[in-house]
Every structure is written in structure tokens, then in C-alpha cells.
Amino acid sequence: MKIASWNVNSLNVRLPHLEQWLAQAAPDIVALQETKLEDERFPDDPLLAAGYRSVFAGQKTYNGVAVLSRESARDVQIGVPGFEDEQKRVIAATVGDLRIVNLYVVNGQDVGTDKYAYKLRWLGAVHDWLEQELRAHPRMIVLGDFNIAPDERDVHDPVVWNDDHILTSRAEREALQKLYSLGLHDAWRALNPDERQFSWWDYRQAGFRRNLGLRIDLTLVSDALRPHCVASGIDREPRSWDRPSDHAPAWVELA
Structure with missing residues (x-):
């Protein structure tokens, strides 16, 4: 089974790319972030024609966020229970015997800002919720745009992207490590311990052409699923298409 995550950066713009990629890559489950659509405008019918059922939570x-799956999803949860937030950043659903948690993590703007403090509070609430979810759903995948590069192997320039920089600051990385401590494993890094690949490139300064990227799109698998991970990758091709998202799909395959 192949499970993927893709920040499409506007599904209205990127729907043809998504349809093309679904046909090529044939994932079983896909978590989308930054759909940027109200629910009534979500393209249910085209995605159903492509073979995928959808659950989603959007805003203008x-x-x-959305979860697409060949098999119907059930037990859908929108948002983090007990954490009041109007932003549509979280959706969880059960597909088959897998619990899928799709996160669009707060960017945080800059270290020391109110948005940065909100990011850390948000991550703390997600940690506490996932701790409970894992007890109920040991076969879990937590994936999405984390807006955190886990370590120096995941940035093109560790001097620039250092402990004081947003997306790589010490506090953000510590918050990510706390999620790992729940029994979650970075599937891509577990299977590619020495490789340096990225999933996001800035539109500015020819970021993609010069490979000035970060790996911030992650697929985390629970202890119960870690032995079943047989492959994990980042599909760079869609980032080279016309009018692309600034993110590439990240995926994990379970046997």
C-alpha cells in the first residue's frame, strides 16, 4: 500500500497536476495540504472519476486539508480536540485498518514572533492528542507539511538554516522530536539514512533549479507499522511542471 502527502498550494490551480500525478503514481491514500478551497468548492467529482473518495476541511x-483514498474513509476528525482554532490544518480518518493523520503545521513566520509562539502551542496540542490517538489506533501514519526540517541533512545550507532560523530552530526541532518520542518514525529517513533530498523549494532565486531546498514534508509511521515500511521517496517531477506547487509529493509504501 502506498500512502502519500502533497502540499498542493491551491487545489483550484493544481487540480490538473494532481490528476496527472495520481494516474502516474497510483497511491492508495493521499493527504493534501493547502487546498485553499471552501468545502462547497472541493472537486469531489473529478477526484471520484480518478478513483478516489475524499474527506476534507477547507477555507477560502x-x-x-484533505484525505483521498480508494477505499472510503470513516471516523473523520477535523481539528485538534480541545484546541480552539479556526484554521483548517488537521484532518484524521481511518482507511481500512490504518489511522491517517494529515497535518498542515503552522509556518511560524519568524523566531520570537506571536505566530512562532502559536506554532509551538499548536505542536504541543498535537502531541497530546496524538498520544491518545496512538493508544486507540496503533497502526497510524502521521504525515503532511510539517514546516520543520528535522536536522542538517534536510537543508541545503545548515549555516543559513540554523538554530535561530524559522523551520530549523531548536524549539521547533525539539517539538518534532517529542512527536517521535510517542513512537513515530520518519519513514524516509529510516530507509535513506545518508541521503540528502528535499521536498520544498522557494519559488524565488531559482530555488528548484539550484536545488536550494528543505525536506519539510514528512511521513511518520507508528511502531506497529515501522517493520512494514519497504520504500519511501520524494517525487520531484511535479515540481518541474508548469505552474507547480512549491512542494513535491512525499510517500511511503507498506507491505
């Missing part, structure tokens, strides 16, 4: 212009 910003954020928005």
Missing part, C-alpha cells in the same frame, strides 16, 4: 484562500 488559506490552509485546507
Whole structure:
């Protein structure tokens, strides 16, 4: 089974790319972030024609998350229970015997800002919720745009992307490590311990052409699923298409 994550950075713009990639890559489950669509505008019918059922939570212009699956999803949860937040950043659903948790983690703007403090609070709430979810759903995948590069192997320039920089700051990485401590494993890094690949490249400064990227799109698997991970990758091709998202799909395959 192949499970993928892709920040499409506007599903309205990127729907043809998504349809093309679904046909090529044939994932069983896909978590989308930054759909940027109200629910009534979500393209249910085209995705159903492509073979995928959808559950989603969206808003105009910003954020928005969805889970696409060949098999119908059930037990859908939108948002983090007990954490009041109007932003549509979280959706969880059960597909088959897998619990899928799709996160669009807060960017945080800059270290020391109010948005950075909100990011750390948000991550703390996600940690506490996932701790409970894992007890109920040991076969879990937590994936999405984490807006955190786990370590120096995941940035093109560790001097620039250092402990004081947003997306790589010490506090953000510590918050990510706390998620790992729940019994979650970075599937890509576990299977590619020495490789340096990225999943996001800035539109500016020819970031993709020069490979000035970060790996911030992650697929985390629970203890129960770690032995079943047989492959994991980042599909760079869609980032080279016309009018692309600034993110590439990240995926994990379970046997």
C-alpha cells in the first residue's frame, strides 16, 4: 500500500497536476495540504472519476486539508480536540485498518514572533492528542507539511538554516522530536539514512533549479507499522511542471 502527502498550494490551480500525478503514481491514500478551497468548492467529482473518495476541511484562500483514498474513509476528525482554532490544518480518518493523520503545521513566520509562539502551542496540542490517538489506533501514519526540517541533512545550507532560523530552530526541532518520542518514525529517513533530498523549494532565486531546498514534508509511521515500511521517496517531477506547487509529493509504501 502506498500512502502519500502533497502540499498542493491551491487545489483550484493544481487540480490538473494532481490528476496527472495520481494516474502516474497510483497511491492508495493521499493527504493534501493547502487546498485553499471552501468545502462547497472541493472537486469531489473529478477526484471520484480518478478513483478516489475524499474527506476534507477547507477555507477560502488559506490552509485546507484533505484525505483521498480508494477505499472510503470513516471516523473523520477535523481539528485538534480541545484546541480552539479556526484554521483548517488537521484532518484524521481511518482507511481500512490504518489511522491517517494529515497535518498542515503552522509556518511560524519568524523566531520570537506571536505566530512562532502559536506554532509551538499548536505542536504541543498535537502531541497530546496524538498520544491518545496512538493508544486507540496503533497502526497510524502521521504525515503532511510539517514546516520543520528535522536536522542538517534536510537543508541545503545548515549555516543559513540554523538554530535561530524559522523551520530549523531548536524549539521547533525539539517539538518534532517529542512527536517521535510517542513512537513515530520518519519513514524516509529510516530507509535513506545518508541521503540528502528535499521536498520544498522557494519559488524565488531559482530555488528548484539550484536545488536550494528543505525536506519539510514528512511521513511518520507508528511502531506497529515501522517493520512494514519497504520504500519511501520524494517525487520531484511535479515540481518541474508548469505552474507547480512549491512542494513535491512525499510517500511511503507498506507491505
